[in-house]
Amino acid sequence: MTGTQVKTESAIDRGHRDTDWWRGAVIYQIYPRSFQDSNGDGIGDLAGITQRLDYIASLGVDAIWLSPFFTSPMADFGYDVSDYEDVDPMFGTLADFDEMTAKAHALGLKVMIDLVISHTSDQHAWFKESRASRDNRKADWYVWADAKPEGSPPNNWLSIFGGPAWEWDSVRCQYYLHNFLASQPDLNFHNPDVQDAVLSAARFWLERGVDGFRLDTVNFYFHDANLRDNPPLPEGMVLTGVDATNPYAFQHHLHDKTQPENLVFLERLRSLLDEYPGATSVGEIGADRDVIGTTAAYTVEGKRIHMAYSFDLLTPKRSAAFIRQTVEGMEAGIGSGWPSWALSNHDVVRVASRWGESQNLDLFAPLAVALVTSLRGTPCIYQGEELGLSEADVPFEKLQDPYGIRFWPKFKGRDGCRTPMPWDRGAAHAGFSAGEPWLPVPADHAARSVNAQDMAGGSVLERVRTFLNWRRGELTLQKGDIRFIDSDGETVVFTRSHQNETVLCAFNLSDEPVELNWNDGQLSVLVGSGFGGNAKAGKLMLPGLDALFARVG
Template identity: 70%
Template sequence: MFEEAETGNEMKMPAKETMDADWWRGAVIYQIYPRSFKDTNGDGIGDLNGVTEKMDYIASLGVDAIWLSPFFTSPMADFGYDISDYEDVDPMFGTLADFDRMLAAAHERGLKVIIDLVISHTSDRHPWFEESRSSKDNAKADWFVWADAKPDGTPPTNWLSIFGGSAWEWDSRRCQYYMHNFLASQPDLNFHNRQVQDAVLSAAKFWLERGVDGFRLDTVNFYFHDQLLRDNPPLDTSEMPSTVDPTNPYGYQDHLYDKTRPENLVFLERLRSLLDRYPGTTSVGEIGADGQAVELTASYTEEGRRIHMAYSFDLLTPQHSAGYVRRILEEMNEGIGSGWASWALSNHDVKRVASRWGEGLDLTKFAPLETALCASLRGTPCLYQGEELGLPQADVPFEKLQDPYGIRFWPEYKGRDGCRTPMPWVRDNANAGFSEAEPWLPVAPQHLAQAVSEQESDGTSPLNRNRAFYAWRQNHRPLKKGDMTFLDSDGETLVFTRTYKGETVLCAFNLGTSPATVSLPGLELENLKAPGFTGRIEGTAISLEGLDAVFARVKS
């Protein structure tokens, strides 16, 4: 079990003389969804050995770290986000020895490894829950969120599951309801119980001792619930933020009592204390709190106190005008205080940005532009597998769907499978070089022309333009750690500066398809000639073609 205080006999990991403890600030994180990355054992499902096999490819991208979605032992009701053993690898992904080899391969290439820590809930097949549901007086009876029914037998509160329906499931063994924010097979842990906190911190320590460089914290603001079990009030539908899915009734509540509770801050301080015992480790939290992203990012990532960085869904929406992006960034920069944000335009839960923002556009131009934009914002950028190729969302037919979320809300919402289809490695292969067997999700036919094999030899491909940009970015520190200030510009242009230790880099993007000119009186600029972009500096003005950018050193 996790021990809070160090004893005289406990070995503390030594700090490395050359270690940059703040390496994570502005580092490019490459998210890998292992099920869909590379299959090496012929079962149609990607595995850890597949990640190891492709480590040279990952390193060639110029990223700094990888984030692995869950690979722990699980019945896979939610594809690994329902964990039944926090300290082992599910056989479909390999073994602990396979993980160790993968970790070593990454470290040999200078890559950090961040793993998903899913601790707001477990699988209903986790031994903790099996014991908890067995009676009302067992040793783990209070490890999950249990409550009696109302006198009429209905659930104790009006709380809803993100995956549809009530957040309460009746259990005939205990004759009580248990809480689940997601699937009924994902019961929520009771973080008000100190033993639960100790247990999940012990699991984190297991992986830190193994050498991981940090954690991505799934649903980091969902850990605590209101002990008084108060109903959530309704949310005025006219005030629904852009991140809310209108097809899901979950968005009709103001989630005051089922998540984002103040007690969470104290637990995050305990987690940070553990991480600080392993120099150079980091944490990035997923904040699911519509309308509170700035406030929570500021409090959750307050420097030195809680987690290192956090991301919200504010740039994972259909909204993508220059005005919208500027508003989101300015609000975050003005309100974050000493904290640090992380930004993603795609991940395993949302429609790919090439389709969400780039529909109808030339993806050979759009894809390198959006990745460069994300990597130029103040914060730490995340690149989702396939985003470097400019992959659009796949259309998975209903009969092939695997995602319970999509199956529940079909056809208005098709779920998350369309962004989780197999990585296309080779064009002239039935399964795109992903597997020798039929993949767990079908390969998207439209992805074959964008396979790695097709883009490798084309110097102007999204893949090679992204590689060149990330390599160029490594030499410009303001783009990693600098402050950010927007300059006024018209139309679909975004212009801002990043300043770090007296060095200022100006970044200008044209998100539209028509040429644009931006006047910048009083600035003396030197074109830094970022690879792949053709924007020109003409005196005190910048000229941009459609879907183009320019980066310049500000000399005065």
């Protein structure tokens, strides 16, 4: 750890704040490497984020979530942490973080950061000590196991990034577990000292003023202590969030993740968060069995994490029926929990390509944002969604993602959704950096840059900005219950109800205009959303790729 740990106003006294702010808030995800470079080295940094906070605040979002910026050898671009309590020099300093946090709070933005605690880098001091011998103080901080008699790994568990989930270590003459890269050894959460250590790291950032955490791979913390083999994936079952070309998708992951002990640890984490009024958490659940049940168990109100998302709406599937089925299924099974929804993030193909490839992006992109932010839950918007950015086609020779390099060409990895944010269409590298960016900026992204769309009537940016700022005044769309209504074709229709007010939300996912019958009460069309749907004489009239918002009664 370097730098001085400081308490900010937000960490000292949050009691006067709305501790329920996260429920229905819009979270804007920033991938720091690709947001804004302030020093010309081709890599985004914290100072660059600070420069762009006014832009983010203008969108009408409530919080930012930063992907990892901690000290790291960057084998997995920050998701391999070597020091939980410092900033990697690539991104700046702790002082830069403090400056960014202070400005974000001054603009009314909450600050959430990634907490990556299922594993560390093999360069972390904890792992270096653990691997040094079998009897040192941290010998049991990672998952070590002897080889089988013939020298093979302890069981059949696989790494998401390819090959066995076990790596031989010639110092201890044992295998260690890694669910991702071999340079990302898994921590042993069965050891209470490990739990204490990661909770201490979380407290460090809470004291520094963060308003919450996005919990990376939140269901991966514990493994089966008996190291039992995983069975094959049952016939007809499909893993979400894992490419079908990956052998990881062949197994039913009963024993290497989503263990019951995780629930007890999440209660410890929640107790820590509760010490900081208003601090929140959103978990990433990568489960291949009972995703809804897992989400419900992890988000029991007031007991474990505040909310969680899965990969259900991050798949290539796209239809009105699929969206309704997914959301209704979650609503039916989540109990007292609260969901989080996203259509894009740093791990999946951008929704503009995944769902909107054959459609007019100027119409589809703002519609997609309006849809995901109108569902019951807390939506996450990924940088560039507000511009209608599509997936970039990064050639093999420029790929950086080890996941994509491993499974290329059928699976090209995650670089296509991680290319730099385009700010200025007339500037070198679209204004992202004065130097050569770590990933190329596609020409079609430059054409959709912020300055090309800013204040341009009908642009994706202006329509998203209009909608999200309008939504901030509609408490029913933030906190209300949801009820789906039967509708024809590629339409999604539901109501949100809160404190004796009901708002109808209707979305037309097709290019063609549609008319739907409405007999459930008088409608008053809400103005200001930026969408052109209308209601008249018992009909909902929706232009192609458009929406309608109306008060019922």
